[in-house]
Amino acid sequence: MARVSCSDPAPDPVPDVRRRLLDVAAEVLAEEGPSALTTRRLTREVGTSTMAVYTHFGSMPALVREVVADGFAQLCARVGAVPRTDDTLHDLTTVAAAYRQHALAHPRLYAVMFGSASLGGYRLSDEDKGVGLEAFGQLVAVVERAMAAGTLRRDDPAAVAGQLWTALHGYIMLEQAGFHRVVDDPEDALLHPMLGHLVAGLAADRMPG
Amino acid sequence: MARVSCSDPAPDPVPDVRRRLLDVAAEVLAEEGPSALTTRRLTREVGTSTMAVYTHFGSMPALVREVVADGFAQLCARVGAVPRTDDTLHDLTTVAAAYRQHALAHPRLYAVMFGSASLGGYRLSDEDKGVGLEAFGQLVAVVERAMAAGTLRRDDPAAVAGQLWTALHGYIMLEQAGFHRVVDDPEDALLHPMLGHLVAGLAADRMPG
């Protein structure tokens, strides 16, 4: 009888080589970066041979692909866990904050997820992007609710959500690349005003001009 | 008598191994991506041995560093070549367009420049970022002129320029990662409205609320 629950500690003395490979891979990636995630290092850590990677995943890029898929799923779950309220504008803020928080907590994984940090021969596949776009779909939903509530001007929800995502993603990328020394407090000087101006532009009732 | 002019074809039959290494490296990087830029491949292409890399640069990451520095210089020059007019708002647009145009023309180099696409052991150094920030300084200058002209509200020019840069950079990153399938015409649905709302928010004379 296999118990299944959130964050099972270690019920099995040999808890599935495949699962451990994925977990240790994510761990090594998170702690030491993409260049440390090698076949030999990973299998040594798990206590098996390099063949384990190939019997379970076929190749190292395929293993990375699953790590990335897990990363997208976690991001999706993190964003999905944000409680939705009647204040749709507030929801936009909290969802964006959760997104950024997750990216900050897993910077290397986030970088690999979005095509940065090449990590050997691994490249984003279309299905990977599909999984990533599920998280984006949540943002679209929030935008749609905001439009329905009259908080945002009616427009293509995907386009509006895309604008918010683009700005947020750009902030995260520059933050992780270390280019935010241009101002003292990037969050107060860059992120919040930028999103504020963007939301204001998207919310304005009166047409510009 | 060494002739020096823009884009000299090939005056010298052996035009400096060091220079050729840098040029071919940039070429291979641009055409086949970071994973193709190996010591052996590069030196084979140039027609020398791997030692040439070490006598001239010390290591492969150091060579990449110079390629990146060249890339920042080119970006800087490209943005600097945009004619400044009396219409400071128009200048903001043309400068941003030139920036994006350069990134689109050299996508792999741009990715390496900004910390994406790890490229072996190479990491952005602080001085690399310093060179990159020179290009940013040009945007700050344009913003300052716009504030002086009353086009943009008075504020910290670096912060305002940072917001524009962040949004633009985010767009370019997602564009190159292939995540822009969310809308049909990303440029019209994402980039232009986003920058428009941002500039509108930065330009508004009346305070929000």
Next chain:
DNA sequence: CATGCTGTCATAACGTCGTTATCGTCACTC
């Protein structure tokens, strides 16, 4: 001219990488 020095690069090697072929070892079925 001979000499030593310096910068440049060819050759070959070291250790590590991803990957593969081979083969032993289990758990299972009949």
Next chain:
DNA sequence: GAGTGACGATAACGACGTTATGACAGCATG
């Protein structure tokens, strides 16, 4: 007990970045 298939340990392949060694050219000095 024999047969089967999944798993993984061992060892090897080619390619990687890097290094040690040495050959060769240019050039100053005796």
